[in-house]
Amino acid sequence: MRQGEDTEELAGRRGIPIDGRRFRDNDKSATHGKHRPEYERLMAAVQRGEVDVIIVYMLGRLWRNRRERAEGIEILRKHGVSVLCVKGPELDLTTAAGRLLAGLLGEVDTFEVEQMSEREQREMRQRVERGEIPTGPRCFGYTADGDEVIDAEAAEVRKMYQALAAGGTLSGIAADLNEREILNRNGKAWTHNAVRYLLMNERYAGLREYNGTTYTGKWPAIVNEDVWRQAVAILTDPARKTSPGPARKWLLSGLARCGVCNNGTTVTSAQRSAKGSYEGARIYKCRGPVKHLGRTAEPIDRLIAGVEPGQPLGLVPQLLVREDAARLLLDDERPDMDELNAKATVLRARLKNMADAFADDDEADALEFKRAVRRIKDRLKEIEQQMTSPARAAVLGELVRSDDVVAAWAATPLDRKRAVVDMLMSVTIHQCGPGRRRFDPESIEIVPKLR
Template identity: 75%
Template sequence: MTLFRSGATYCRISKDDEADEDGVTRQSEDTAALADRRDIPVTDTHRFVDNDVSATQGKRREDYERLMATVREGGIDVIIVYALGRLWRNRKERAEGIEVLRKHGVSVLCVKGPELDLSTAVGRMLAGVVGEFDTFEVEQMSERQQRETLQRVERGVAPTGPRAFGYTPDGMSVIDSEAAEVRKMFDALLAGATLSGIATELNGRGVANRNGKEWTHNAVRYLLQNERYAGLRSYGGSDYAGKWDAIVSEDVWRQAVAVLTDGARKTSPGPARKWLLSGIARCGVCGETVTSAQRGPKSSAKTGPDRIYKCRGPVKHLARNAVPIDTLIAGTEPGEPLGVVLLLLMREDAARLLLDDQRPDMEALTAKAGTLRARLKNMTAAFADDDEADAVEFAGAVRRVRERLSEVEGQMSSPARTAVLGDLVGAEDVVAAWEALPLDRQRAVVDTLMTVTIHPAGPGRRAFDPRSVVVAPKL
């Protein structure tokens, strides 16, 4: 029996759903007991634990890294583990770890397994053989889990895991009050609201997330991109129909995903826009968008700072007083002319603003997508039952159907003008409806209806000339 001068214990459990650390506690007790029986000294600084770190998901193991650093420093001559599979998770880690332990003369002692002297060829061979059995078990379990998951997906069973906001814990039934909030979130996004704006609005009304906490920018994004709300489940790059009730249509969900994945969309959760035209209006000289800034000291507590729009480009082609420009575009002051946006929305033929000649027939596309998904499922079942089926022909047919399905799903991502303008066009009081909108919604309406170009005012102080702001309708 080998006598060791200084040992270390290492414990790892792959999954700790309850976060109670019972698994690693049992391993710690067993490894400590083995150290006592073998009379191996183990200091508190040489006890290493990685809790809830899977063998297959590749999470970083901080304590394992500390353990290997201790080995390289020459601080220990044996590592005590419950089983060899707790120390190394895959072939790459095992090969690298064996080489490090060989170089520094460190052995491995297992509670459930052999003592491995890795300074010898026999010890390294045994470590490799035992490790291969561990890897085989992990990979076989992973294959079973993947097959089980695919079967559940094909049967339309809801995903397991944390409860989704809007659904009961089993994922199959809708919670009406939460589902109503989910629909509002999708509607707000498609109407031009920002993720931060949606989160702020929810928190302002005291609507908590599934954990009873406030909403964040990222939590709203995750919800809106989750296909579960459209009654779908993604697996292996494909979408499958679920048997639970959808909260929004597939059309609405795909529009939301298209908005959130648009490369031109600002994705930073930083400060929200504070002014109507910043980032929307363009410089009349270079075409860059304008930004808003404060010029000079605050004039008074009542009027606030002198706010300007200025060119965002490297050469500042213009710096214009923002107030009269905002008034020209969206003014609602009693007794003063209404802004261009209000005049458009109040026209007798304002309903034409909702027309979108490029808008595909969503009902037909949704039906076509469902037909193609059913065809894929039937093709798979028929192939499985036909012992003489040609695998190459089957793969080619599946590929063609998937390509058609992908094309249909892409068409369903087209945005709708109605989402942005619907609650304004035809409103009994357009001015009141406009004033009730949050700023991000007002900005979306402006951006949908028109292109605003601001030209330099010219040298010296002069009265505001509306002709220096060019409005081009997007119709």
């Protein structure tokens, strides 16, 4: 407002009619590459011969970077337009001296802007190096000033990281939050991109990146660095299967293979039309150009994952409830697996022998026995952790270690169930012959991936 009044006052003193023609690009700094539509409109008016003189508060308000200044000087020279500055000299750009002065003054403006930017960058780097809390909008999981954790939100953040590691999809995580009416920091529903941005944010690991370098912050971390880096690795993996559309709705869509073409073509799912033989029923069909496979999905899903009361458990929950289900977590590719397995076997046998000896010795010291057992169990736990595959543990660990595996499996979200199926087995769906028939489990070929 004040600058506008000053330019009007200068125009009045010089007898220059403005006729209400003003060009304002408020908060449109060309220094940061922002588009300046009003400046472009002014230059277009100059080139149409509609402008004789441009009045500005100071030259730095007209041109804000070297490229813009060089192009502007040439346009004004060509069309005989001069520049009047409230804070600065009059510039006749039709003369070499006027163009020289405009260039020199412009370089001074650019120097001041760049020097200020360097100071701001240096100050920002120092803040980051000191581990100071980032400024800006509140981060979900933290208070407004960022130095304290909001426990309920922090718990949701940890669940998101756990869900991703266990095979959950971004859309599935967002859907789960929205179903439970957990709103984001703005009080709105979660989206696929909002979940991704959160999981990629190094702040949750107590870190901060600046110009490609990671620094440790002084605020409390919600997850450890390994958890955050694992999430980043998953989300940036080029092989990761992503889809801009809605999340998968069915257990085997995109996972099961067609047993007819047998060339790696996967199976998708759909509803039969009302005129089909299975009105309203979901079907699995070949994704290839020839739809030579169409099987009702429900009995296949029940065979793989079913936990319905009174019905046999599906193949996946059968594997998870086995007494030796913990073996599914072992990393078979470790070169020292045999050695670790031998040590674990010795420690388990030692625990059994100690228990038998304690039961037979009426004078045994119970406290000493408990201490010895605790030491052996700690060593056994350490060895078992070394034997465990992190990838398998992320997907299967929570289920395998559950006190009620069947209930835990039934409550597992669909995207994580799909990850478990994909890790445990490959599924191929074969044709079952013409006409209606009873479901034949033998028509579904299951090949275990883990032993």
